[in-house]
Amino acid sequence: MKIGVYAKSVRDHKHEEGFKQLLLSLSARGHEIWCTQTLVDYVHMHVSSGLNLQSFDHLTAKEPLLDLLICVGGDGTMLDAISLVRDSNVPVLGLNTGRLGFLAGISIDGIEKAITDVERGNYSIESRSLLQLESDSGLFDYGYALNDFVIHKKETSSMIVVHTYLNGEFMNSYWADGLIVSTPTGSTGYSLSCGGPIIFPGSDNFVITPIAPHNLNVRPVVVSDGLVISFEIEGRASSYLASLDARSQSISSETHMAVRKADHQIKILRLHGDHFMDTLRNKLSWGFDKRN
Helix, strand or coil, X not given: CEEEEEEXXXXXXXXXXXXXXXXXXXXHCCCEEEECHHHHHHHHHHCCCCCCEXXXXXXXXXXXXCCEEEEEEXXXXXXXXXXXXXXXXXCEEEEECCCCCCCCCECHHHXXXXXXXXXXXXXXXXXXXXEEEEECCCCCCCCEECCEEEEECCCCCCCEEEEEEECCEEEEEEEECEEEEECCHHHHCHHHHCCCCCCCCCCCEEEEEEECCCCCCCCCEEEXXXXXXXXXXXXXXXCEEEEECCEEEXXXXXXXXXXXXXXXXXXXXXXXXCCHHHHHHHHHCCCCCCCC
């Protein structure tokens, strides 16, 4: 198989251990390994100069190159990887060397079994929706997010007002520190920490969640992902922050922005026995009696 391996950083000991173990296991099993050029250079300098690696920049629908991309790190690494995978439909599998890991579910101890299951076809593919940002300022080189789009005040500024529209029709003005528009995948992230609901993958919804709203009766709202959500920003500051997943850029109140459901999706590879409801129970400690 042609298998890509991606890591945002391998400087941490746990990341480095998982990264090395994965590469050596794939090589021993005879798989063709692809990495970004930065990682190829790192491997040849710090892991093994004899490993035969191919390099790639990003994938496309016309040139998918890979059968699978394995991300080493945490959910942040998985989010970064969507700019590599793009619309190629190459499935992504996460090796969790980070902390919580809603998306990256494979542990270092489970590397060998995971590769064996992939080789034997013991997996399923989940399609996860993306949101697409449209802006008159050309924000972000890759304007898609797997988790969420966020408008936020800067650190020292006062709260802002985000006027929000659905398909051009006025919905609400949010007096808050900011506003989150989350996909179902992102509903277990920043939106959840701000009081938003958990949305199951494939629900065809967005969640609009205010961040520290001034009016306490303003609560998160679930809307169809068939809508276009647009914004106007007011505030005393001259600039604000717009974020797609972990990427942020400075914007002004003159910046026009809207988000919609993207035309393509990201494929997440799930090994047999790895289910979303199990992940919720294990990661959020649902159903555990904490009194003991």
